[in-house]
Amino acid sequence: MLWLKRQDDSPKEILNWKLWYGVFVFGLMGAARGLDEGLIGTSASQKSFINLFGLKDPSLSENQQADLLSNITSMVQLGSIGGALLAFFITDKIGRLWATRELCIVWVVGIAIFLGSASNGSIGMVYAGRFIAGLGIGQTTVVAPTYLAEVSPKFTRGLAVCMFSGSVYLGIMLGYFASWGCSIHISNSSEMQWVVPNLLHIYFAAIIFATSFFAIESPRWLVKIGKHEKASSNLSRLRNLPVDHWYVQSELLDINEQLDREREATQGAHWTGVLKELVSSSANRYRLMLSIMSQLLGQWSGANSITIYAPEYFEMVGQSGQNEKLFATAIFGVVKFVSALICALFLIDFVGRKRSLMTGITLQFISMLYMAIFLFIDTSVDNPETQTKSQKSAATGAIVMIYLSGFGWAMGWNSIQYLINSEIYPLRLRAIGGSIAMTIHFVNQYGNSKAVPSMFIGMEHSGTMLFFSLVTLIGLAWAWFFLPELAGKSLESIDAVFELPWYLIGRKGKEMTLAMGGAVDNFGTDKEKVEAVEDIQEVSAERKA
Template identity: 30%
Template structure:
């Protein structure tokens, strides 16, 4: 569903000319979908607890399908904005539920790789969007952008059909008291029967069901309509929940404050500022951006459960800072020499756009979704994840709706120097605040943040009388520390 980012980057060039809109309306139509996504993400948490994770995915796909059709058939700017509104709600649903579903379904040993798969498909969608822009660029203006946006209705069909045959989240099933179904799902998604039994016992304990309960169907105490969850998250959070919330919201804030969506949405404009004048050449260069994102997110998927979240996250962020500084420098040099075509500066700008999106996709891009969906306790996961999506979409919308105004006010180079400073702050936040979560079950992570000094590579006492050494091996110290 996030193929919209790639499609809009090129489609908006033709929308501006065909519908005769100014840059302010360009910013609005580009970024407003992310603010509309707030509605979807806010509703998705409650709905996924009500009808289940799987059917929420299907619902998200149907909403985006309708929105994409309306955008593709839009006769004017007003109808286009209606399509953006409906599609935005679908985006909010999808961004919230996809990582939660895959996190809850995955075993700890491969949770990072599997939970990053939605980001893989997002990047694949962005790449397809860029390719469709390039393919339809030669068509008449009134037809090209409508085909670009209308093609976005195709992927949700396959997503909805695929979701019909996917298993439900075992953790959601346990919350409903459907233990027999949960066990069958765990047997299908675990490496052995022993692992499935262990995972089921941990989930039952987290849900408040006795571990020795062997019934296939049990009565679970009725939960509130979410009021208690919001109180625990926002009004009276424990120190551990407060740290989880800061970590989850912080990583989503910095993911979008890095300026990634400015590059994804406005890469043709950036390449124009870098000296590439022909539309087809600029759209061709954006295909290279999509390829860089796709290649690097595949690397991240392979490495997340091998070397962990922190090393990838810190390396990714450092690469983004370096790329942004070089990109800003190149754009500044070109901007100060409008009469000259400085080939080496143009090459630096193109190369650093590719390394920036590549560095993002190798770490911060997928890890934000993986990390924020795995650290919340079971009872808070849906609403907590929806808050992360809300922060993510607000920042993405603000960047998308102000980027053109920002670079007109402070120059294109100055804008990317600003993003470099923000990403530098992000590196410090990640280094000091985000512990390693690789290899830990979701139930272990429910108590992981109760020790504020927990950090990767340090010896610490766990919450249940456990000591973790440098290699992540956990051993009992013989007494509880409750």
């Protein structure tokens, strides 16, 4: 199916095990975020965790209990803000592979401190450990999508980056099931009830760390730091083609030409010059707007609050028993994981970014609005014995809507928030653009995690759902007008989309730049390709000299 999507006659060798191995290693990093989102909410609903850290302490007011819960759940997001900011410097300084190993170490150290709190009930260790873990987890959202976008052929870029977003739900699903299993098989009086599931963090970090030693460094990063021979060798290995093959040479020329243009524009400025470049042109300001708004609208659409506080949401619509809530939550994890795989394999590159996002947002809007209306009308949901048959059917519908919102999120914002920010920026700005986007991501996720427990109290459940549904409606209008369709375009040719007037980029960008491709995209016959490659090799020889 991938081959049917090709828009040129690219050699079949470029889809090979070396490419997919790199996609596996870096895609798996998405599980870091997913494990935290899946484990912390379910851990905080375990009786052993509640008793150890006093989450239901009767001496605390309802608002104080909500603050304590939100502080625990949101501390990784707070650390991830710093991690996303650090990722720009680390990723560009030491490369994508060593940045991966560094973040795994930080991640494990933080989780070890967090789990150490089980021995003494120290809330300070919980905060410190989760903050440090966040410093590592936050870096994954920059390092992995950047690498995946840089090594993938243009017609598989959406799939590759969505392997990262799909792994978020692999982590969520495993976290949900681990918590559910431990709630059944480990006593409520034992701290192992929540410690054992959280060991998944360490297992995944160890797998990613070890497998990274067999992955291939990004050729685009190597070109950026001046290691042209190593870049050629790595690209040849990734594409499973000789270095002098026309496809490899044309891709190298595209990379070098774009980097040369960027360096000429900034005259080799310091990193402060990169920041200045990010806001000095209308094209880059538009890119920055896409980064900021995709994170702002995505995080406040309500989906992440359902992921983190899933047991509370299922209790909200009538699933009151602890095991019952955790089982419903685990099934929710399966729905989101399968949805993410479907989106990555069949939708993002085939249907397109824009249509996938708009369809996903529409499903979210329907789900959130249904839950808002249901919770406003049915005030007896906390007491199932008093519910009528129609009310019970409506409550079942609300559970279905929670699952439907998960599918809509996986199809829409979850895929786009990583993919768009990994492909819209030119090479020189890719790391800092992704870093800023993910900083905004975690700032809003932190605010959302902190706010939701208090929103449930101040706005009630129905008001909170209505707020989320209105945000999704705004997001739908924004996506239609501002978001360009970039499926099938090479990273280097995407620049042409942002050179259009701002009011055309989102609605007409792809159609108006269809003819703009890479260095040899417009050469149709083998003879023309050979001639193009000879020109490319001549330029390469001059550059080397």
